[in-house]
Amino acid sequence: MNSIKAIKKKLNLTYRDLEKQTGLSAMYICYLAEGKRTNPSLEVMQKISSALGKKVEEVFKLN
Template sequence: MKYRIKGLRVGAGYKAGVFAKEIGISREYLRLLENGKAQNPSIELMKKISKKLNASVEELFFSDEEK
């Protein structure tokens, strides 16, 4: 499962380390999420990321490609 986080994060001008710190995760875990290697992030984390990137949870974590 690959999420759409990186494109929106980079587009918003966030560096990985700063973004990870602001949402309360490690840079390594952010990298795993962005590369689709970390699965089943918590609902709370999905909401934090979505809010920070002004996107819906569905848009970031549940793409049409997965259906």
């Protein structure tokens, strides 16, 4: 579970915006946000969190 979609919406960002900032594909980020892809690497979580201006723990539920 993650907060990508909610944070992205609050910041008025698109998946394309995140793609440009992270170097990850917009589709991959969308799949993560929708829960269709799970278990991203730490590097991926750091890139997305940084682009959203948040800590990894704020964006992704870590066990």
